[in-house]
Amino acid sequence: MRNITLFIFVLFLVVDIGCSRLITSRNTSDSDLVSDGLNDVYDQSPYLLLNPITSTVACEPMYGFLPCAPNIWGHLFLIVVYQYLLYLGDCYVSNGSELMFSVLGPGIFGASAFQILGVLPQVILSLASGVLGSKETAQAQVADGLGMLTGSTVFLLTLLWGTCVVVGNVDLLEDLTSFDTKATKRLRVLESCVTTDLQTTITARIMILSTIPFIIAQLPYALGFSGGRIATLIALIVSFTFLFIYCFYQVFQPWIQNRRLEYLMHKFVEDILLQKLFTRGGKPNETMIKALFQKIDKNTDAYITSRELKGLILGIQFQEVGLNEEDFVKMVVKEFDCSGDHLIDEKEFVRGISKWISDTKASNDKKTRRTWKLDNDSDEETEEEQDLLLKNTNKNVQLPKNNPFWSYVKAASLLVLGTCILLLLASPLTSTVVNLSSAANIPSIYISFILVPVVVNYRRAIAAISSILQRREQSASLTLSEIYSAAFMNNIVGMFTTLGTMYARGLEWNFSAEVLVVLMVCLVMGLCTSICKTFPLWTCLIAYMLYPLSLMLIYVLTNIYGWA
Structure with a gap:
């Protein structure tokens, strides 16, 4: 049976007549090929031609090795991955700067470099957004970078501040007894409060000053005057001056370091x-x-x-x-x-x-x-x-x-590693945010205003909540002071880097909506906390409501009134 099957198979091979053709593309020159002579016999072309590839590459990898995505879900996944890696880089920078601070102690480093390193992620994201690409691309990415800076300030002064007030008041619930009526319990909860000291109010007033560069940069456009580039330069100089004065003041009047020591x-x-x-x-x-x-x-x-x-x-x-x-x-x-x-x-x-x-x-x-x-x-x-x-x-x-030498080595290694991670991933994150906004037809300001600030400030938020859990005037004062200081550094350093990039590349200032949101939040929270030392539990509602109000204000100004 096996032999019969083999014989029939060989017979089919002999009886049937086959031919072959060369597989090539249409772009290949016919002069380079030799015909097999069968085109006239079978009325077929001697060549088997393949259709050229007409589909284009959907995305181009950043740096040649980082992944890219062609759709919305891919962009979301990349944003999550980049955000997590940036969080790790932020942790490395924070741990390195804190270790260096613990070795050197308060002084010039504590007053200047330590605080600047605290906002290094925001600075790198702001710089990366406007350094690379064409002028049009830089203009769009600078808008995302400023949206991230604005979102960070709003997040600190609204969601984080309100949460700290709530957490700082929770312990007062333990004073309620079983004999209190529901109305009495509700009244006592509403009357609970967080108390701070005088230096906390001073820090809040200093934070208000950080809005001056925003006002200077926006003033010509608000009044309809020309000379926006001059206003950008003046705001840049004012930002640098404020940063220098703040660091110089902390060197010779280190009351913040003394408060940390007491804390x-x-x-x-x-x-x-x-x-x-x-x-x-x-x-x-x-x-x-x-x-x-x-x-x-x-x-x-x-x-x-x-x-x-x-x-x-x-x-x-x-x-x-x-x-x-x-x-x-x-x-x-x-x-x-x-x-x-x-x-x-x-x-x-x-x-x-x-x-x-x-x-x-x-x-x-x-x-x-x-x-x-x-x-x-x-x-x-x-x-x-x-x-x-x-x-x-x-x-x-x-x-x-x-071995103090190894402490310096470890601190420097953490700083270098964290900075490299931030520098490597800052631009890809910004580009991915722009691509996601284009694919989803959503203004990129909302993505950079909501998602990025939460990840960048996650570590600071956990530290603030853990600190105020002690529920004492001293811990509450330090925690709120740290929030005000972080908002000040975020505004000043962020504006300095953003304005520097804009002036160097000749970009236009068209961020009226973001400026108005920053002014509203900083002035409301700054004025309230600069004149009050006691914050009842209900004040957290004011802080919480400012966050959705900020989002609504940006939407109305950009989508309805057409503000840039």
């Missing part, structure tokens, strides 16, 4: 040290305080020196708030040392710790009682945790103290 001391007291030294009744546990004194006193000379005190407190991550550990140790010794001999004996230690406990208990009594009841289930467990704290702090201190 860190109380943060350390409440979160790390005092948790182990409360009794179940919320009073100082002198037995545990004396036991802690013995553990710190390594040479058993009945005194604690500054060097021994570092073994306890240097495990705290000082770079999170940008402080030098030496300053913190000096403040603790100054507060504890009543005799003035730069040594702390047992009585001074017990007295100082007890004072800290009393101050903390008075400011947040119910919160501390609840926390310490959970953390002090037994004295034995507390002592074991204290031993672990001491071991961990000693381990954490060794590297930066004995």
Whole structure:
């Protein structure tokens, strides 16, 4: 059977007559080919011609290797990926600058470079939006960059500010008793508030000044005058002057760094040290305080020196708030040392710790009682945790103290790596936003105003909310001050880079809608917080409503009135 099948197959091959043709494209010259002579026999062309490719490439990869997308969902996916990578770059830059700050301490770096590095992502995105491409492309991308800067300021002063007020008031709910009626509870909740200090109002007033460059750049177009390029140059000079004065002021009047130092001391007291030294009744546990004194006193000379005190407190991550550990140790010794001999004996230690406990208990009594009841289930467990704290702090201190060179290397490496990531992905993100807006027929201002600021300020928002969770006047003052300072730096540095790019490339200023939104939010929030120290819970509604109002204002001005 197998042989018969093979025979029939061979027979078909012999009987049938076949021919072949050369496969080529239509662009190939016929003079280069030789005919097989069968075109006259079978009335066919001797060549099998392929139709040329008529479809065009839908997208062109950035830098030749980054991916691109031809549709809306692809653009959305790329924006998410680029945003996440930019977030990682921002984290590297922030960690590097904070580590460098922790090594160098307050001063010129803390007043200038540390704060400028805090807005580095916004600066790079703003620069990348107008440096590359043609003049028309740069004009469109600068609009997206300014939209991102505007969105960041609005996000900080509306959504983040309102959330901080809500979180700072939550703890007051614990004062309500079961005997209170629903109406009474509702009234007491509405009457709860967040209280700040005088320096917070000063910071808010400084933040208002950051709107002056916006006004200068917009003034000729608002009045219908010519000379927009001159106004751009003047606004650029004013932005640089404000930035220089702000940094210069912080060098010689470093009250912000001093507030951070004071904040860190109380943060350390409440979160790390005092948790182990409360009794179940919320009073100082002198037995545990004396036991802690013995553990710190390594040479058993009945005194604690500054060097021994570092073994306890240097495990705290000082770079999170940008402080030098030496300053913190000096403040603790100054507060504890009543005799003035730069040594702390047992009585001074017990007295100082007890004072800290009393101050903390008075400011947040119910919160501390609840926390310490959970953390002090037994004295034995507390002592074991204290031993672990001491071991961990000693381990954490060794590297930066004995090897400061490697701290500089690590900080510089993080800064370089984060900056490279931001520089590499800033322009692709801006281009992807423009492509998405074109594909979805949505103005790119909404994408850059909403999506980009949330990712860029995500890390700052988490830090602010975590800080104000302490629910004290001091933490609330520092948190809101940081928000105002971030808005100031975002406005000034962002305008400086944007105006510099526009002036260098000869671009036009046509951002009236964005300017009006920034002025509205900064003036409303700045004036309210510069004259008030107490913010009831209902004030968060004002901040929250300003965000959708800003979006609505941009839509009305751009789509209905045709503002640029």
